[in-house]
Amino acid sequence: RRKPASIRPRGEGVYVAEFTPQTEGPHRIDINWSDKPVRESPFNVQVLPSFEPQKVIVDGPGIRNGIPASLETSFRINTREAGLEQPDVSIKNPEGVLVSSKLIDNKDGTYKVIYKPNDVGRYIINVNYGGIPVLNSPFNVKVEPTGDPTKCHLSGSGTNSSVQVGEEYTITVDTHDAGPGAVTCRIRSTAGSDLDIDIVDNEDGTFNVYYTPHNPGNYVVKIKFGGQDVPGGDFIVT
Incomplete structure (x- = not known):
């Protein structure tokens, strides 16, 4: 399919032709002067993708x-x-x-x-x-895995088996002797949805996990350190 080029004079018998290829692949460029092909015309060029x-x-x-x-x-x-x-x-x-x-x-x-x-x-x-x-x-x-989760200790209101809807609870994880790593946590309802939680590194060897149950029912808490289960960190709150 033919595509016209934009031609503009640059002076002293020199012209500049501009065109924008719409597809990649082989293209043929025909250049004529007074309706006759110039020397070596047509020119065959390969249009490459705009990104590679x-x-x-x-x-x-x-x-x-x-x-x-x-x-x-x-x-x-x-x-x-x-x-x-x-x-x-x-x-x-x-x-x-x-x-x-x-x-x-x-x-x-x-x-x-x-x-x-x-x-x-x-x-x-x-x-x-x-x-x-x-x-x-x-x-x-x-x-x-990293660190030693067996050296972690849990405390705080969020470890109680009984919780109240609408109240914020805290689980403190002491990791002083656990080596390199960080605390991760997931709290899932019996309906299968994950509860929004906040995990704060207190930068003193402890982490706080904050959560607020919004509906009655059971919630399964799973706490890990360095990707490994923390002893006592798999429990249910109601």
Whole structure:
């Protein structure tokens, strides 16, 4: 299909022709002067994609095996040689559930991805560029346990077996002797929905878990440190 070019004089018998290809692949350019082809016309050119996902480079600790569970990690996406598009990242935990991640544009052709793997096991990281998987994507990374959860101790109002609807409760996790790691927690109702919780690192070797039950019924509490179960950290409140 023919596409006309825009032609403008530049002076001294020189002309500039401009055109915008709409599709990638082979194109033929015909240049005529006084209705006759100029020397070597037609010209055959190959139009490349506006972006090349195979030229995206992904590196950093967040895509390597041996990531410590419960601790924040990151990796970098380098798109400098890949054309103008946007990266897209999705991360799934060993249960196939999407993990929250943060994509930061460094404004220099690179991006930083931050996420926190709470559970031990295999994580699947998909990195797309312009909707197409980049080289080596998806990344299959193994998250390892860290610290010693047997040295953790629980206390606070949130450990009581009986709780009141609408009241906030606190679970304090003492991790002084547990080594490197962080506390993670999930509180699930009998209906199968997860309760919104807040986990605060007090930066003194303890963590506070805050939760407020909004409906009557049983709630299953599971507390981990470094991706491993804390003794006494699997209980039911009503």
